[in-house]
Amino acid sequence: MVPTANFGTKDEPGFELEQSADLIVVRTHSGPGIPHRSGSVRTPLSAELDDARLVARYPEAGVEVYRLPADSPSVAERKRVLDAAPEVRFAGHVLVDPGTGEPVLYTENIFVKFVDDADPRECRAVLDEAGLRIREQVGYAANAFFAAAPEGTGQRVFDIANALLARADVLYCHPELIRHSSRKAIFPQQWHLQTAVIGGKSVDAHANVAAAHAVTRGAGVTIAVVDDGVDIDHPEFAGAGKVVAPRDVTTGTDDPRPKDSFGTGPDAGDNHGTACAGVACANGTVGASGVAPEAKLMPIRLASGLGSQAEAKAFQWAADNGADVISCSWGPADGAWFQPNDPVHGRVVALPASTRLAMEHALTTGRDGRGCVILFAAGNGNESVDNDGYASFPKVIAVAACNDTGKRSVYSDFGKAVWCAFPSSDFGHRPFGHPEPLTTGIWTVDRHGRDGYNSGRVADGDATGDFTNSFGGTSSACPGAAGVVALMLSVRPNLTSDRVKDLLRESCDKIDPQGGAYGADGRSDKYGFGRLDALAAVRVAQNAGQVAPVV
Template sequence: MPHVRFGLKEEPGFDLKKSDRLIAVRTRSRRSLRAGPVPPRSAAEVVDGELVLAFPEAGVEVYRVAPEKKSLDERKRALRRDPDVEFAGGVLVDEANEPVLYTENLFVKFVDEADPEECTEVIQQAGLSVKKELGYATNAFFVGAPEGTGERIFEIAEALHARPDVEYCHPELVRRRARKAIFAPQWHLKTAVIGGRVVNAHAHVEPAHAVTRGKGVTIAIIDDGIDIDHPEFEEEGKVAAPRDVAFPLDHPQGTDPRPKDSNPLYPEDHGTACAGVACASGIDGASGVAPEARLLPIRLSAGLGSQQEAEAFQWAADHGADVISCSWGPPDGRWWDPEDPLHRQRFPLPASTRLAIDYAVNNGRGGRGRGDALAPGTGAGSAEKTGNGR
């Protein structure tokens, strides 16, 4: 049973277990097994299952299947015979049976006093390679293990974490990133009449506009793709420092946060709406809360706990964001079901992300600090347990 430590040595970790009903598939073409008018023969292994998690750009899908009909091992063997299937394997879950995907990458942070060259030597001696030296914490590295390492990545992390010169070390664990609900009608800004009914449930934004409309403020929106060509964002100087953290900065798409919609099954239609609620200019019938604020759009396509998540916060901090808005978080329990285990499930924050948030809070706005707004969710669980009560 893999054990993970997101915190310091004296802080508790948590266990993961193998699911007996989930199967993960990654295709070389990055196409969904169910995509296209003629699905491949291998789709038969998951056609009776439920798609519970997907990362389209990585070509990864997780299905819940019935082992009573056909065992997981039989399904995996059949899937691996498909030349387009790069990986077919089991899935780890937490105590609420939520899927947790691991990569063959690690986050490791040595103590501040350590010599950087010695840190690199330790990483190499562990059979790892440095993928990136991270700028938001001292002696912090994103490192990779050889292909095929598999679940041994947890043992490697534990061994490094036990070293006296290592503060944090954990595998890159990726969870489902759930969108938080937003609503388009402008009743949230002022009293409105909708369908003949007076709706008085606004956030008193209209009086606030008499004081400020956001001029001089930059709002970073970290979300899926953001349509910066929308009329509400087309004013000169409206968009600042756009970024897509799925790509290196020197990649042609590294500074293009627009929706990619790589798979029609997974449309990117959340980030643009969130940006509009925050700072749409109001020139085309939809005013944001801060219509004169600048928009710093950051496209994040990876899940919770990914290194991309951490890098999104660092980019926002380094490029002048006064506010960082994230309308997403761990999955919510069903609000009408008090017995849903997700209400009680804790979602630990990995050190890789927590240190990036600390960096953003402490170093933003030229060292004056900054507020980060993360959605509390729409379930009935405590915000302290959702991972966003941070």
């Protein structure tokens, strides 16, 4: 029987929930949730959920919701195993909103509001007769109670509530239903999204993302992040339908998670992809918002070498599985930005035909022929991006990095191919006369626990290791710009990829006007057409007609 609930009076329409076939809810006795993935020692309980994906977490109640893979044992079979674990208080089916697939948890608590002139003693007697224990007579309404059904009542709590609501002396009655709260917030440390105070200093060098969120948060758009592994179990990527078409093109599987066992430190392990994905589209429900928090994430793990067939397959997968935007924070190796004489600065790396054709496939067939929008990080070598056949491919968007004072980041590549800039990290460098930055870099999602850039130090982000405060490079600038494109497509989905690129030139602030050396065409080798302004980009997209792009 379909559970029904009614948040209004008996004369108002209620709503139905349906039982999910692949979601399971687990509640532990200990409270904080299931100790898994973050620790080095697995428990039998955590091993039982190794193949499942965490989609929602309610730590205050010790409740977590997991999505089981299609080829796994059923929810009923998994429930029998989990119920036998001594640390599990309850495991069972999950109800979802039929329209969105969003998990809706029910407790065995019921809210009841009797009519105002009912005798309070009779109200209590009615609840007692229904087998309910009064937990609290609430103070915000007359004759209103929060009551508990016996443990083990399960979904029968809906029947109890509806039976009470049918009484003439009951005005409102419904089970306690809990959905995942979604603040979709920009957090105080995220100076690249809005004006912030970091370390007591005001930082105003952002991409105007907070203002754009008043118009759109990127709903309806899918961003493919082609990179190393992505921690898709992170709470900032939770929610029904957030992660779509995950793929590991290197191993040929649908598991894009990091696959290293040495994930601590700035250059170790599959850490990069999680941070990039966070900059682009983290939910903003726990500790970090992406530029487009309501966009879907298509994580594509690429751990193969430059020019590999797997590299080409990444673009094909993205285009054939519904990606709107493709973010690529990788390319040929950079020279040392602090060594002007590094011979690598002059090396030219061509774009392989296999990769170019796969990119053109995405640019022409993606989005039902409108073309996927492809963005590349310009590079971190303080050298010419024009030597990089990937980022300088004319049909993609090369993104440079600018810092927390609105100037070029010291490492950022430059050249004719640079199309725009987005806020990122920086370094002070005395030999170049380059001052120290105001911040450590970009605050974003990190792999959970000890793996990742932050092993669990507040100085590096947070004590749990879920976030990092120092991500950066054009690696961060690229997914930031990809998020801006997602905001544009959210309000104007019929834009072609060429039109998007053209409209971005109208969406930039001409930062550093003296040092930028902007030409008559409004373009700078350091910043392209300037630092992206997300609100301006959304507005030009809203106002854009389908006219021929400027070539």
